[in-house]
Amino acid sequence: MNRVPLEKKVLSENDRLAASLRERFQQHGVFCVNLISSPGSGKTTLLERTLEALPRGSRVAVLTGDIQTENDAARLKRFGFPVKQITTGGTCHLDARMIERHLADWNLDDLDILFIENVGNLVCPSSYDLGEAAKIVVLSVTEGEDKPLKYPSIFFKSELMVLSKIDLLPHVPFDAHLAEENARRVHPEMEIVRVSCMTRIGLAAWLTWLEQRRTAYLAQKPEVVI
Amino acid sequence: MHEMSIANSILEAVQKEARRYPGSRATKVAVRIGELAALDGESLRFCFEVLAGEMELKDLELEIEWCPRRHRCARCDRTFVVRDYEFRCPTCQELAPECVSGDELELAYVEVEHDEPSAVGKESS
Numbered sequence: 188m189n190r191v192p193l194e195k196k197v198l199s200e201n202d203r204l205a206a207s208l209r210e211r212f213q214q215h216g217v218f219c220v221n222l223i224s225s226p227g228s229g230k231t232t233l234l235e236r237t238l239e240a241l242p243r244g245s246r247v248a249v250l251t252g253d254i255q256t257e258n259d260a261a262r263l264k265r266f267g268f269p270v271k272q273i274t275t276g277g278t279c280h281l282d283a284r285m286i287e288r289h290l291a292d293w294n295l296d297d298l299d300i301l302f303i304e305n306v307g308n309l310v311c312p313s314s315y316d317l318g319e320a321a322k323i324v325v326l327s328v329t330e331g332e333d334k335p336l337k338y339p340s341i342f343f344k345s346e347l348m349v350l351s352k353i354d355l356l357p358h359v360p361f362d363a364h365l366a367e368e369n370a371r372r373v374h375p376e377m378e379i380v381r382v383s384c385m386t387r388i389g390l391a392a393w394l395t396w397l398e399q400r401r402t403a404y405l406a407q408k409p410e411v412v413i
Numbered sequence: 414m415h416e417m418s419i420a421n422s423i424l425e426a427v428q429k430e431a432r433r434y435p436g437s438r439a440t441k442v443a444v445r446i447g448e449l450a451a452l453d454g455e456s457l458r459f460c461f462e463v464l465a466g467e468m469e470l471k472d473l474e475l476e477i478e479w480c481p482r483r484h485r486c487a488r489c490d491r492t493f494v495v496r497d498y499e500f501r502c503p504t505c506q507e508l509a510p511e512c513v514s515g516d517e518l519e520l521a522y523v524e525v526e527h528d529e530p531s532a533v534g535k536e537s538s
Contacts, residue, residue, distance in 0.1 A: 310451045344449075
């Protein structure tokens with residue numbers, strides 16, 4: 188019997204592709220974010236309000252993942268920015284190869300921001316690096332405050348938590364402070380914005396976060412590219 | 414839910430490794446999984462057994478080493494296991510947000526043995 192040490196990541200192939208995507212994004216100055224949440228927490232609506240708020244001519248594109256249907260891409264295309272649907276056909280997450288394939292006929296030099304809307308799922312997408320600069324988790328007030336404790340992986344790996352549907356707070360037994368406290372128990376440095384896509388409260392804070400984070404990303408670019 | 418694709422990646426790595434040792438077969442693979450990796454052990458074992466059978470690796474044993482979440486204290490440099498989201502350093506009580514391990518999803522080793530016609534494979538645990 189012979190024991191052969193392997194000492195490598197299980198998802199090394201995905202990680203390799205993600206690293207190559209990350210390098211391409213850095214070379215072309217594309218700020219890429221990966222939006223993750225359970226189904227129905229409002230990722231697509233947040234993106235609709237975001238695209239709607241951006242000046243025409245902004246260099247922004249969206250890749251949106253779902254197991255079936257082109258519905259989300261149809262919703263997002265109305266704003267005139269490049270949008271592609273990734274239909275996974277059963278797979279519960281996006282992986283780096285899907286991103287690479289769907290980017291093939293876009294010129295990254297034409298983009299400043301790439302939004303990736305992951306498949307609605309709080310578990311599996313957290314394992315797959317897509318080459319993004321930041322993961323963002325969306326939690327809606329119609330879910331439980333304890334979601335960060337139940338699904339710590341994605342809350343741990345996300346830089347920002349968008350607490351969505353806050354216009355519903357008067358109607359649901361959801362303690363927003365407790366949810367935020369739980370998110371910071373899992374991830375003490377978590378940044379948080381509260382947003383309602385119906386009343387548009389908090390959208391400015393979300394857009395400011397994006398812009399500031401993008402500026403920071405571009406500023407650190409030369410160091411990372413070495 | 415993604416245990417099937419994780420199991421598949423583990424088995425592909427084993428097949429790749431086994432090809433480097435002609436005349437041998439893999440009997441065991443060990444993986445390290447962190448508690449933050451969002452993986453269910455039971456489900457991973459189930460997927461692993463199903464796929465291993467299909468890939469003619471049906472006697473391959475899977476060993477899982479679970480890795481707890483560890484943080485490092487910036488003040489005293491102690492590394493400690495985090496339980497119940499308690500991030501205070503047990504030594505100096507400083508809040509230590511720096512996570513140093515716990516999201517592992519790594520292959521540790523593969524055991525291979527020379528194939529003999531009479532060899533009986535081990536049962537998967």
